[in-house]
Amino acid sequence: MESTISILVFLVLLYLLTGVTEAQRKSIKLGSILSPTIPPTSWFSPSSRFAFGFYQERNGYAIGIWFVGKPEKTVVWTANRDDLPVSPNATLDFTKDGKLLLRNVQGQEKLIANVSDTASSASMLDSGNFVLYNNEFNIIWQSFDFPTDTILGSQILTAGHHLVSSLSETDHSTGRFRLKMQVDGNLVLYPSNTDDTPGDAYWASGTFGNSELQLYLNQSTGDLLVRNNTGYIRFRRSIQKENSNDTIFRATVDVNGIFRLYSHSFEGNGKSTMTIEWSALDNQCHVKSFCGFNSYCTLMDNAADCLCLNGFEFVDPNDKSRGCQSIFTRESCRHGKGNAKAYNITTLDKMTWGDRPYSDASMTEEDCSKSCLEDCNCEAALYGNGKCRKQKLPLRYIRRDQSLSTKAFLKLGNKTSIQEANPNGTHPIPMKQPPVAIDSKKANVLIVVVTLGFVTCSCVAISVSGFFIYKDRAYRYRRLLGNGNLGLREELTLRMFSYNELVKATDGFKEELGRGSFGAVYKGVLSRGSKLVAVKRLEKVVEEGEREFRAEMRAIGRTHHRNLTLFFSVLYSSAFCSPLCLLSVMADIQKDISLLSQGLSQQLQTPSMSPIVVEDEWLDESTEACKLSLFGKIIHNRPYNRAAAKSP
Numbered sequence: 001m002e003s004t005i006s007i008l009v010f011l012v013l014l015y016l017l018t019g020v021t022e023a024q025r026k027s028i029k030l031g032s033i034l035s036p037t038i039p040p041t042s043w044f045s046p047s048s049r050f051a052f053g054f055y056q057e058r059n060g061y062a063i064g065i066w067f068v069g070k071p072e073k074t075v076v077w078t079a080n081r082d083d084l085p086v087s088p089n090a091t092l093d094f095t096k097d098g099k100l101l102l103r104n105v106q107g108q109e110k111l112i113a114n115v116s117d118t119a120s121s122a123s124m125l126d127s128g129n130f131v132l133y134n135n136e137f138n139i140i141w142q143s144f145d146f147p148t149d150t151i152l153g154s155q156i157l158t159a160g161h162h163l164v165s166s167l168s169e170t171d172h173s174t175g176r177f178r179l180k181m182q183v184d185g186n187l188v189l190y191p192s193n194t195d196d197t198p199g200d201a202y203w204a205s206g207t208f209g210n211s212e213l214q215l216y217l218n219q220s221t222g223d224l225l226v227r228n229n230t231g232y233i234r235f236r237r238s239i240q241k242e243n244s245n246d247t248i249f250r251a252t253v254d255v256n257g258i259f260r261l262y263s264h265s266f267e268g269n270g271k272s273t274m275t276i277e278w279s280a281l282d283n284q285c286h287v288k289s290f291c292g293f294n295s296y297c298t299l300m301d302n303a304a305d306c307l308c309l310n311g312f313e314f315v316d317p318n319d320k321s322r323g324c325q326s327i328f329t330r331e332s333c334r335h336g337k338g339n340a341k342a343y344n345i346t347t348l349d350k351m352t353w354g355d356r357p358y359s360d361a362s363m364t365e366e367d368c369s370k371s372c373l374e375d376c377n378c379e380a381a382l383y384g385n386g387k388c389r390k391q392k393l394p395l396r397y398i399r400r401d402q403s404l405s406t407k408a409f410l411k412l413g414n415k416t417s418i419q420e421a422n423p424n425g426t427h428p429i430p431m432k433q434p435p436v437a438i439d440s441k442k443a444n445v446l447i448v449v450v451t452l453g454f455v456t457c458s459c460v461a462i463s464v465s466g467f468f469i470y471k472d473r474a475y476r477y478r479r480l481l482g483n484g485n486l487g488l489r490e491e492l493t494l495r496m497f498s499y500n501e502l503v504k505a506t507d508g509f510k511e512e513l514g515r516g517s518f519g520a521v522y523k524g525v526l527s528r529g530s531k532l533v534a535v536k537r538l539e540k541v542v543e544e545g546e547r548e549f550r551a552e553m554r555a556i557g558r559t560h561h562r563n564l565t566l567f568f569s570v571l572y573s574s575a576f577c578s579p580l581c582l583l584s585v586m587a588d589i590q591k592d593i594s595l596l597s598q599g600l601s602q603q604l605q606t607p608s609m610s611p612i613v614v615e616d617e618w619l620d621e622s623t624e625a626c627k628l629s630l631f632g633k634i635i636h637n638r639p640y641n642r643a644a645a646k647s648p
Contacts, residue, residue, distance in 0.1 A: 028122040034092040036061040044068070045124045049248065049266075050076075052124045052143075053092065058171055060085025063092060063102060063112060065130055065143060067248065069264060069272040076128055076150040076250060077143050078172045079112045094122060100132070113141040127219070128152040128248075148172070150252040153219025159183045159212055164192065165253040176289060176321065177257035185210035187226055187235065189259055189280065191289035199354060202288040203259070203280045207234040215251075217261075222249045222277065224261050237261060237278045249277075257287035285399040288354060292323025296351065296398035309395070310346045311412040323394070328413035333376035340373045343411045351408035353382065354397030357389035369409045381409040506535050 026046045034040055034053045042053025051068055054061045055075065062085055064078040079102075089105040092112070098119035100112040113119075117140045119132040129152070132141040144155045149165050149172075151157055160183050165175035176192050186208035194200040207213060207226050213234060216225045222239035239249075239261075246266040253259050259280040264272045284290060284304035285297035291306035295314070298305060308314055308324035315322045331342035347369075359378075363371065368388035372378040378390040384406035503509070505524035513521045513534060524533040 026123055028094060028124070030094055030096050030098060030120065032094045035088075036086070036090060037088045043122075043124045045126045045128075047126045049126060050124060050128045052130045054090075057085045060087055061090065062086070062172065064172070065124075065128060067128070067250070067264060067272075069274070070270055074250075074264075074274075075166075075172055076148075076152060076252075077130075077146075078148050080110065081148055082173050083110075094119075098132075115141045127154055128250075129155070149175070150250050151215065151217050153217050153222075153249045155217055157181045157215035159185075159214060163253045163259075165255055165257060168255055175253075175255060177253055177287070179253045179259050181213070181215050181226075182208070183211060184208045185213040185226070185234070187215060189253075189257065189287075191257070194289075199356070200288065202257075202286055205235045210234060217249055217251050219249060222247070222261070222263060224251055224278065239263065239277050256284060257290060258284070285401070288397045290321070291398065292321050293394035293396055294324040294326070294398075295320065296348075296353075296400055298400040309398070310348070310410055326393070326413075330413050340370075343373060343413055345369050345373050346410045346412055348400075348408040348410065350400050350402055350404045350406060351382065352399060352401060352404055352406055353391070353395050353408075355391060355395060357382070357391050359388070359390040361388055362386055363388050365407065372409050372411055379411050383407045383409065502535060505533065509535070509537060 026044070028043050032043075034042065036054040040053070042051040042055075044051045049068055050065060051073075052065050053063065055064055055066055055073070062078055062083075063080075064075050067074040067076055086102065087105055091103050093099075093101045093103060095101060100119070100122070102110045102112055113132055115132060117134050119140060120135045121133045121137075122131065123133070124130050130143040131139045134140050144152075147155065147157060147161070147163055149163050151163065157163065157179075159181050162178045162180040165177040166172040167175045174192070177189065178192050179187065179189050180196065181187055182196070187205035188196070188201045189203040190196065190200050191202075205226055210228065213226050213228055216227055217223075218225065224235075224237040225233050226235035227233045248264045248266075249261065250264070251259065251261045260276055261278040263275045263277050265275070266272050281287060283299070285299060287297075290304065291297045292315070294312045295306045295308050298307060306320040311326055311328050312324035313327050314320060315325050359375075361371075363386075365383050368381055368383045371388060372381040372390055375390065377392060379393045380391045380395055382389045382391070384404070502524065505526055506522045507524075509520075509522045511523040513523050515521065519537045521534050521536045524535045525531065526533055
């Protein structure tokens with residue numbers, strides 16, 4: 001009997017324990033779907049203090065986890081934070097095969113939780129951790145392993161991992177600052193996009209030298225700890241008040257780069273109160289890169305603001321973190337006093353910056369200003385404790401600190417309207433532009449001499465080039481006329497022979513090769529004896545015969561065949577023949593001449609002659625020469641007629 005009662009008690013306790021565990025988990029089943037606009041839009045934790053799902057981000061929606069507070073929610077984790085917001089038509093599917101997928105309206109899919117095992121259920125826990133379980137209810141994925149800018153109570157930031165701030169309060173993509181739990185045990189704040197160097201760090205826990213330390217937030221006490229795996233504590237920030245189950249803690253790297261510990265206390269009506277329990281920094285201006293390049297941070301009524309250095313203006317007035325750009329023109333380097341005439345020095349008190357100088361020397365304040373002015377490389381100098389530290393632009397990590405006695409010297413160009421900000425950083429005051437001095441007259445003389453020399457050399461080069469081009473072309477033309485070997489020119493262009501040239505070529509029409517009905521054919525030599533030609537002189541031509549001859553020449557010139565002999569030229573001149581002089585010159589081979597002299601009518605095998613016809617209007621009487629025109633080829637596969645060298 002007693003054993004039976006014991007078994008019943010055990011079953012009741014097991015049931016109650018299982019019920020509590022199930023209530024804490026509030027299981028999400030496979031096949032569940034969320035939508036940005038159609039309920040359900042999120043999955044809540046059992047206490048409804050945390051939710052996982054869609055929240056509004058910029059011009060769309062993002063998937064994340066938020067603290068359900070009143071009057072507004074606080075986002076503590078974002079999935080794929082640098083992706084673009086999705087449209088209202090997107091869905092979040094916990095598929096039947098255990099995948100957590102984001103689907104957009106185009107049908108594209110993206111994993112929210114990338115796991116190798118298959119999930120069988122999911123839960124949004126009251127701790128703020130979203131988890132996936134396998135069939136044995138073991139956690140195979142959890143959001144606590146992939147923090148963004150926040151850790152919650154009972155969450156751990158292990159060595160080598162970091163928190164990165166959000167870009168703004170309404171944009172939870174990657175921001176400009178990060179908190180790193182280094183492998184050397186030190187917890188350090190850096191600007192994003194910088195190396196892990198001491199010069200870039202602006203806060204550290206000082207726990208370096210101990211490997212495998214981790215950052216841990218105790219939900220029960222609210223203590224923020226840097227400890228090892230055995231619980232040995234190297235850094236502690238405790239909450240100085242009583243804690244209750246109605247309080248939730250979170251530690252966040254804020255948008256402004258400061259690491260803070262917050263508590264959210266719930267009231268009976270569901271409202272919550274947020275309190276800053278601890279802050280890594282009290283002065284916002286100590287956050288490096290809070291202000292951009294060439295701008296400095298200053299406190300005004302305990303509020304930090306960014307102002308441009310003298311001679312600079314904001315790149316984007318709506319986003320001062322982008323820094324400032326110069327509004328003056330930089331002159332070319334003139335060493336010594338010559339360089340000083342192109343610039344002036346403006347001074348700012350109680351300034352400091354973080355870059356290392358390229359020159360660090362002991363001198364007086366006056367010498368520091370003068371040295372920077374005359375140094376081509378110097379664009380700014382910081383003087384303090386008898387040291388002059390010279391820098392080049394851009395400057396970063398600049399701030400004004402009322403506790404300092406330093407003085408900054410800025411070298412500004414004279415060739416612009418330089419605007420200098422007044423003490424509160426508004427209403428720029430234009431600075432008077434000093435006149436630009438000329439070093440000496442030697443510079444002007446040198447410019448004139450160099451210019452004249454360049455022009456003279458250019459003219460000489462052009463003249464010499466033109467002379468040699470002319471001589472080269474003249475030589476080529478004379479050579480062309482001398483050897484007569486024109487190549488394609490014989491085939492494609494006009495050629496001129498004066499009557500005297502033909503008389504000279506035929507030695508006064510001395511050697512007669514044959515005679516036809518229109519006249520005799522004479523042997524001639526062109527190109528200094530290297531080219532044999534046949535010259536036909538027409539003597540007995542009537543008006544009808546002349547027209548018939550010309551018509552036949554045109555027809556023959558339009559005929560092309562491999563067995564045709566090319567005419568070289570045809571001349572017509574009434575100035576040297578009585579009553580008519582018509583010359584036909586055939587060239588290139590001795591065989592054609594012998595055939596012409598014998599009056600043969602058999603076919604010539606080698607095409608080598610081209611005719612050129614000259615009309616009356618082509619005659620150039622001033623030079624007593626006939627203009628020649630490429631015409632065609634004479635046909636030799638039939639007896640020579642009027643146009644051919646026909647034997648009598």
